[in-house]
Amino acid sequence: MTLHCDIITLFPDLVQPVLGQSMLKRAQEKGLLETRVHNLRDYTEGRHLVADDTPYGGGAGMVMKAEPVFRAVEALRRQYGESEAGTSLRLLLPSPQGRPFTQRLAEEFRDERRRLVFVCGHYEGIDERVRLGLAPEEISIGDYVLTGGELPALVMIDAAVRLIPGVLGDPESAERDSFAESLLDYPHYTRPAELRGLAVPEVLLSGNHEAIRLWRRKEALRSTYRKRPDLLRDRSLSDEDRRLLEVIVDEEAKEASV
């Protein structure tokens, strides 16, 4: 399984260093991820390589021109053809107006056979004809506005790549992830057993695997109950989870009353 990603950007130097480090680097070395960064400047017209212009109708800021984006996407289509796995394109436009990026979508990207092509917008916006003419999927990584689509593209690639078997050292880590099943993570500890007066919970030192499993499940539920109760409302609970949650609700109520 290889994830194929293309990033069309005016700022290749912003993107390349991140792809060249840590897990994203290792995934590429292992052939699990393939990335190509395309400089949008190479698709601009004229001597001055202009990528942006003032907005029709006036107003502040600059608008990214549509024609270089069309040319870049057309060049990729020509290069990759439109048939085999890893050759046809799934066109993505990171944008605060897009559909929310979630763990579900990261899984969908991991399983995608087409190339993921990220068109990174910049300046105050991108000429609407990119949306009208190329119909990219708009995806948002959150309700805030960033300066460009590069960081969102990297966020989405990172979230998808770590789900590919063989990218993380331990194949179970992605499965027991926070959000793999809409629960937050349980607390983690490593040596020493006591640090600045704070002890590691006894059960984790007990060697009792079933007790540890139950404790972790309970603490994942507790963390979700405290920090993201909305996630619990959206999911159905097993009998065990329901029992643990009843205990947690009791414990939290007692804690609140002291």
Ligand code: ADE
């Ligand atoms: N571009 C600017 N802000 C963004 C956001 N929140 N998500 C995706 N792309 C963006």
